Amino acid sequence: MDMGLLSFTFLGTGAPPVSLRRAGPAHLVEAAGQVILIDCGARVAHQLVEAGKPAAAIDALIVSHLHSDHLVDFYQLVISSWHQGRDRPWRVIAPEPALKAMRAQYAAFHDERNLRIAFENRPSVRGLEVVFEVLGPGPLAGFGDLSVTAFLVDHHPVEPAFGLVFACAGSRVVFSGDTRPCVALEHAASGADLLVCEVYVDSQMPIISGVRSLETVAAVKSYHMVPAEIAHLALRSGARAVALTHVVPPSADTRAVVAEIRAAGYLGPVMIGEDLATLTLPERVLSWRGLAASF
Numbered sequence: 286m287d288m289g290l291l292s293f294t295f296l297g298t299g300a301p302p303v304s305l306r307r308a309g310p311a312h313l314v315e316a317a318g319q320v321i322l323i324d325c326g327a328r329v330a331h332q333l334v335e336a337g338k339p340a341a342a343i344d345a346l347i348v349s350h351l352h353s354d355h356l357v358d359f360y361q362l363v364i365s366s367w368h369q370g371r372d373r374p375w376r377v378i379a380p381e382p383a384l385k386a387m388r389a390q391y392a393a394f395h396d397e398r399n400l401r402i403a404f405e406n407r408p409s410v411r412g413l414e415v416v417f418e419v420l421g422p423g424p425l426a427g428f429g430d431l432s433v434t435a436f437l438v439d440h441h442p443v444e445p446a447f448g449l450v451f452a453c454a455g456s457r458v459v460f461s462g463d464t465r466p467c468v469a470l471e472h473a474a475s476g477a478d479l480l481v482c483e484v485y486v487d488s489q490m491p492i493i494s495g496v497r498s499l500e501t502v503a504a505v506k507s508y509h510m511v512p513a514e515i516a517h518l519a520l521r522s523g524a525r526a527v528a529l530t531h532v533v534p535p536s537a538d539t540r541a542v543v544a545e546i547r548a549a550g551y552l553g554p555v556m557i558g559e560d561l562a563t564l565t566l567p568e569r570v571l572s573w574r575g576l577a578a579s580f
């Protein structure tokens with residue numbers, strides 16, 4: 286990959302709802318020879334294979350927060366990457382509560398892992414090792430010319446929760462993580478070349494008896510971003526382009542989402558992420574299933 290490029294791939298644009306179209310949260314950032322996986326939601330290992338991105342080549346996994354949709358396939362990722370020939374330890378960076386959940390996943394399979402190691406005779410066991418690091422606000426070390434910075438967002442009561450800023454060769458991508466509108470996100474997104482933001486389409490979440498009540502929709506909506514809030518964020522921050530992910534409901538009518546954002550006053554480039562789509566800077570190209578377009 287060209288060293289001046291920064292690419293952002295949507296591996297999974299979904300959330301907890303099971304969807305055949307949108308896998309659980311997972312995104313891949315590639316720049317300056319670094320490969321960073323953000324979150325490891327359901328089907329992440331499959332999505333990496335389908336995207337042609339070997340898990341063995343990932344330099345670090347950053348998990349944004351504790352919610353299960355962001356880390357549920359952690360152990361599957363470790364095992365599948367080992368089976369693909371990974372020969373170096375995983376670097377896993379996450380807030381303490383998420384680390385606790387991943388450490389527990391890893392520990393739960395301790396005996397299983399030892400059975401595999403003893404029986405399968407693979408060339409290396411290094412790929413099964415994990416180095417856990419606590420994620421805090423501020424710059425992350427060890428990514429060469431790719432600058433990675435975490436910032437606290439507001440996903441209360443899940444604390445801490447982080448957004449991320451990736452900058453390389455003059456391009457800057459801001460990833461919201463899971464959050465409600467907050468000053469820190471607006472500040473981080475200020476002047477960004479690309480803002481990747483979560484979305485909760487409350488207007489397309491009907492009340493269903495026995496599944497979700499009016500109170501459920503109100504509660505979930507309150508710690509996410511609805512389309513009008515994303516429009517206001519984009520307007521205030523001056524982000525040059527907006528792409529949405531963590532799409533709830535996963536079957537949301539995407540044209541209607543864009544229309545809501547337009548109605549709220551944001552007229553810049555807006556894209557609804559689809560699994561396996563890639564956005565590349567600084568050329569501002571969207572590629573997806575053989576389609577390429579500029580944004």
Ligand SMILES: [Zn+2]
Binds near residue numbers: 301352355463531
């Ligand atoms: Zn989530």
Ligand SMILES: [Zn+2]
Binds near residue numbers: 350352443
């Ligand atoms: Zn969450």
